[in-house]
Amino acid sequence: MPYVENPMILGRIEYPKLRYQPYEPVISFEMYDDFGSLIVCHDVYFEIGDAIVHMDNISDYLAVGYQDYLTYEMADFEVIAYVELHYGSAYVKK
Structure with missing residues (x-):
């Protein structure tokens, strides 16, 4: 279709x-998101350039695209702050 x-x-x-x-x-x-994960209400997702990436996939996205493996060991709130500081904005789907 x-x-x-x-x-x-x-x-x-x-x-x-x-x-x-x-x-x-x-x-x-x-x-x-760009990995095919459904983003539902109250899920955190990131906009990095043209990409939309679910919170569950952000570490894999950064590892593949930016060779950045630091977020694998972080808590969720640390990941959100780190990604917003270095790569793009975080949002919560309403």
Whole structure:
């Protein structure tokens, strides 16, 4: 199914492929990070450049992209502060 990303709502609108029948678009408000992890309410995620990375995947993302292995040993609050200081902003999905 083709879909259109809408950055204003961080969701997508999917249009079914029906040639000769009227259709209604399906609106999805699910949000996934660059690793495919679903980000749900109250989850912490990071925006680093164009990337969106879930808290559970941030250490792997930094290790692969930046050769930075320091966050593996940190507590969550330390990871959030460290990433915001060095790489990008942290958000909580509402």
